[in-house]
Amino acid sequence: MGCDGGTIPKRHELVKGPKKVEKVDKNAELAAKWKYCTLSQEKLRRPIVSCELGRLYNKDAIIEYLLDKTAERPNAEAVTHIRGIKDIKELNLTDNPEWEGERRNAKGDRYEDIHCGMFICPVVGLEMNGKHRFCYLQTCGCVFSDRALKEIKTEICHKCGDPFKDEDIVVLNGTKEEVQKLKEKMEEKRVKAKTKKSKKSKAVETVSAPPESKAVAGPSGASSSTKGSKSLAASATKRSIQDMEEKSEAFKSLFTTHSSAKRSKDQTSNWVTHTPYHF
Structure with a gap:
């Protein structure tokens, strides 16, 4: 049986097969x-x-995200673990001399190498294009290939000379298993920092708190606190010099509390001028 125009449909045109998985x-x-x-x-x-998971970002994009986290962004779930500027590290990258940027194929008359990377490893010269594993050091931010760190084992950075440990090495754009390990390492590190901060704050509180006064028994058996309270009571119940009968009247007249030092209302002057001088 044919269709209009005498065409005969084939089986794959009439029977729908399973959809091909897009790769x-x-x-x-x-x-x-x-x-x-x-x-x-x-x-x-x-x-x-x-970040601590080995993902690459433009610094200005991270700063904009930290300044306004409420703004809608298409890939905001990729930076939820970044709480502040301390959670990222600026990378010290080595430029690739073969990289020409956007000008490399402006005319379209030459072969374009899509695997050419913008940066290379400063030790072995491998391009950072995803074909090779690359890492960065959290201490200084220098970036090297994994081959360079394995072939030349050292505890000092090959580029800047800063010391580092194996735990300071973070794999860039690693596999799912590597990212999961880095995530567990990041969470463990944050828990330790949190407990350390809480202990430090408690120590500061104990140092700043005034020590409680303890009663120390003296040689006569009376405590120092009772002595202090007695001295305070004695100072509160001090008599005026004018009430002391054993003092002479001449001695009492030396103080302002004496009756001779006090003036009546008639003797006091009333200042009405704008200057404090009295003639």
């Missing part, structure tokens, strides 16, 4: 991770920072 282009996936900001999806440009 993600690996080159596009690598370019999205290593050449574009994880938050803003803009091209990476200096200064470039990374």
Whole structure:
């Protein structure tokens, strides 16, 4: 049986088979991770920072996110673990001399190498394009290939000379398993910092609190606190010099509490001038 025009349909045109699973282009996936900001999806440009999970961001995009977290962003779930500027590290990257930027294929008359990376490893020269594992040091922010750190084992940074430990190495754009390990490490580190901060605050509170006065028994058996209370009571019940009968009248007249030092209302002057002089 034919259709209009004498065409005969084939089986695949009449019977619908299972849908083909769309595969993600690996080159596009690598370019999205290593050449574009994880938050803003803009091209990476200096200064470039990374979080404790090894993701790459533009620093200005992270600052805008921290200043206004209520704004709607397409990839906000990728930065929920970033609480402040201390949770990111600015990377010390080495430029690739072969990278020409946007001008490399302006005319379209030459081969475009999509695997050419903007940065390279300063030790072995590998390009940071996703084909090789790269790491950065949390102490100084310098970026190296994993091969360089394994072949030249040292506890000093190859680029700036700062000391580091194995726990300071963070893998950039690692696998799901590596990201999960980095997440557990980050949470454990934050819990330790929180407990340390709480202990420090408690110690400061105990130091700033005034010590409680304790009663110390003296040689006569009376406590120092009772002596202090007695001295306070004695000072509160002091008599006036004018009431002391054993003092002479000449001695009492030396003080302002004596009757001779007091003036009556007629003797006091009433100042009405604008100057404090009295003639």
